[in-house]
Amino acid sequence: MDIESCTELNEFPQMLPPPPGTFVDREELIQHVGDFAVSQGYVVTIKQSKRDRVVVLGCDRGGVYRNRRKPADESSAERTRRRKTGSRLTNCPFEAVGKKDDGLWILTIKNGTHNHEPIKDISEHPSARRFTEREIVLIKEMTxxxxxxxxxxxxxxxNNPDLLSTPKHVYNVKAKLRQGNMTVETLRNSLQIMRNFKPLRPQKSAVRNNYLAVTEPSWRQRNPPRVPNLIGGRFVDSQSFVSIDVLNPATQQVISQVPLTTNEEFKAAVFAAKRAFPLWRNTPIAARQRIMFKFQELIRRDIDKLAMNITAEHGKTLKDAHGDVLRGLEEVEHACGLATLQMGEFVSNVSNGIDTYSIREPLGVCAGICPFDFPAMIPLWMFPLAVTCGNTFILKPSEKDPGAAVMLAELAVEAGLPNGVLNIVHGSNEIVNAICDDDDIKAISFVGPNVAGTYVYARASAKGKRIQSNVGAKNHAVVMPDASMDATLNALVAAGFGAAGQKCMALSTVVFVGGLNPWEDKLVEHAKAIKVNAGTEPDSDLGPVISKQVKEQICKLIQTGVDTGANLVLDGRNIVVPEYEHGSFVGPTILSNVTTNMECYKEEVFGPVLLCMQADSIEEAINIINRHKYSNGASIFTTSGVAARKFQTEIEVGQVGINVPISVPLPFSSFTSCKPSFAGDLNFDGKAGIQFYTQVKMVTQQWKDLPGSSGASLLMPSS
Incomplete structure (x- = not known):
């Protein structure tokens, strides 16, 4: 079904059809369609069913009015009038079909359009007053x-304070039980079957609390499990038959599979975000902040699970994975205090009796495209701030390690984020193109490699979107002769080899002013002390790189350096880790005598490789850094305040560290980059991040009794 055709065929407010998907049984499919329909403002019923093969679901307003009794004295016009005013039925064309194929139930949307208004208050619909099977059993027993x-x-x-039923509904149930239309024994059997399934975390229905256990969704039951999409508040398996294996870099075992989200599913996610936006933007900022407070509480609760998932998919050590989550948690805490940061400005009496003020408003649907290096922190850079500003969001995690992003989305939904405010899609080039091209997406946040970032910036900006794009990095450190040796060496080793060098602020190049000789032996000694092992091992300092392909690229750049004259002081390419022989490990590697014309210096290595250069003076070191095309950050290690001040003044990078190896700011300060390392006008985090996700509206108002005038004045207004 082409979702775009819905708006053309339907003059009423858009009611989104449920996302297609694959389900483990008929009941899960029906529950998915029913819950999604309620979130959109309509109710579905079973139109046709062959229990083991097919089920056809339609809108409850899809019937045709039947006039069973026709009074003899009633005219045809009167009957027509009574039919139109007395019936809710509109012959609605909506239809969804579930078919069983190869043991699984596949949902397709035959017709996603409606010919009526959404239900304004779903609690007023008769379905909201239906009893659950458990409640019917209790009614029987209490009767x-x-x-x-x-x-x-x-x-x-x-037991259920939200129950909307009335005594009349209890009478009706009792009558059906007496007539034999409801069999309590059957209900008890069905309840027993449902208890045998492993329950999920309890969720609140759009109508009222559902206290029955629900089955595991199909995407969890697969082996290996398939990573789901999140569309309109529902985690659903994609209909795509194409998927990418997510591998454990330490063992090369398949952990899960990432489907390539179909174009139809992507459009459904955008429609869900677009539909959720008007209500979400009007939600008070205090209410949005309360959801973020709950969200950060849930992240702290599940931080060990998140870290374990990151280690399994990315390879970084558990300690580093905890740090990944904690830095992301700081972003959520920053979003908890957003109310004062969104305040506008007011100027009274700018002209005679006229005031002017500015207000910040959300943009609409925003999107984020994430890299693999920080599976938790980068998604948390993006959607908490965006949604707390009042936007809705489409998140595309990295296809290499999407598990943490999906887990965070589950926690956000549990925290109370309404359906459609956060959506997740998966894929590679095609889904990135779809995000760039979709007219309903107003802004895109991107973090990733230089080639992809340049492409996204060019394609999306051509469509008039706001873009913030953090791309390639080559971070330098300058070591002055007077630097503290032990503190400096510890900092260089930690920043150069931490997370296997797979981070945008890794310290990949060191310029030694006055020569390398006093430092080289000690640097190698510190690097050799690093323990390389699987990230889950308690004594591990350095885990594997994310894939065999990445390892090959790192080794290739190391070899180009050796071939062009660099000295291979420490070689970590052929390291073998016992019990993890198939892992994609690269040990600490140090190249000395590196020059600016070498390929390993020009490009981002993104691995545990430290390049060592030499300069005769601080001026030469600064010139080396300023001539490089990437410019995320740079640091200087010295005990001289004069040298530090000269460095911070003359260096041309976004972030400067003084005796600090990685100068990454906290969320209340913007993450700044410049030159090709950043494309866009507004950076991540801090005030710039809030400005990126909002737009300013200026209001000028006049409240005064205007004097009588013989006519309108054509003069330019002035004070």
Missing amino acids: EAGLKPRQILKRLRQ
């Missing part, structure tokens, strides 16, 4: 015990 309908209802509401 046998002699309780009256009002007493029964009172007891039921003690």
Whole structure:
């Protein structure tokens, strides 16, 4: 089904069809369609069913009015009038079909359009007053015990305060039980079957709490599990038959599979975000902040699970993975205090009786495209700030390690983020192109390699979108002769080899002013002390790089350096880790006598490789750094305040460290880059991040009694 055609065929407000997907059984499929429909403002019913093969679901307003009794004295016009005013049925064309194929149930949307308005208050619909199977069993038992309908209802509401049923509904259930239309034994059997399934974390229905356990979704039951999309508040398996294996870099075992989200599913995610935006933007900022407070609490609760997932998919050590989550958690905490940061400005009496003020408003649907190096921190750079500003969001995690982003999205939904505010899609080039081209997406945040970032910036900006794009980096350190040796060496080794050098602020190049000789032996000694092992091992300092392909690229750049004259002081290319012989490990590697014309210096290595250069003076060292095409950050190690001040003044990078190897700021300060390392006008984090996700509206108002005038003045207004 082409979702774009929905708006053309339907003059009423858009009601999104449920995302297609694959389900483990018929009941899960029906629950998915029903819950999604309620979130959109309509109710589905079963139109046709062959229990083991197919089920056809339609809108509850899809029937045709039947006039069973026709009074003899009633005219045709009167019957027509009574039919139109007395019936809710509109012959709605919506239809969804579930078919069983090869043991799984596949949902397709035959017709996603409606010919009626959404239900304004779903609690007023008759479906909201239906009893669950458990409640019907209790009604039967309490009736046998002699309780009256009002007493029964009172007891039921003690367990379910949101119950909307009335005594009349209890009478109706009792009547059906007496007539044999409801079989309590069947209900008990169905409840017993449902108890045998492993329950998920309890979720609140759009109508009222559902206290029945639900089955594991199909994407969790697969082996290996498939990473789901998040569309309109539902985690659903993609209909795509193409997927990418997510490998454990230490063992090369398949952990999960990432489907390439279909174009139809992507459009469904955008529609869900677009539909959720009007209500979300009008949600008070205090209410949005409360969701973020709950979100950060849930992240702290599940931080060990998140870290374990990151280590399994990315390879970094558990300690480093915890740091990844904690830096992301700081972003959420920053979003918790957003109210004062979004305040506008007010100027009173700018002209006679006229005031002017500015307000910050959200943009609409925003999107984020994430790299693999920080599976938790980078997604948390993006969507918490965006949604707290009042936007809705489409997140595309890296296809190499998407698990942490999906886990974070589950926590965000549990924290109370409404359906459609956060959506997740997966894929590679095609989904990136779709994000860049979609007219409903107003802004894109990108972090990743230089080639991809340049492409995204050019394609998306041509469509008039806001872009912030952090791309390639080559971070330098200048070591002055007076630097503290032990502190400097510890900093260089930690910043150069931490996370296997796979981070945008890794310290990859060191310029030694006055020569390398006093430092080289000690540097090699410190690097050799690093323990290389799988990230899950307790004594591991350095884990594997993310894939065999990345390892090959790192080794290739090391070899080009050797071939062009660099000295291979320490070689980590052929390291073998016992019990993890198939892992993509690269040990600490040090190249000396590196020059600016070498390929290993020009390009971002993105591995545990430290390049050592020499300069005769601080001026020469600064010139080396300023001539490089990448310019995320640079540091200087010295005990001289004069040298430090000269360095911070003359260096042309976004972030400067003085006796600090990685000068990454906290969220209340913007993450700044310049030259080709950043494309866009507004950086991540801090005030710039808030400005990126909002737009300013200027209001000028006049409240005064205007004097009588013989006519309009054509003069330019002035004070």
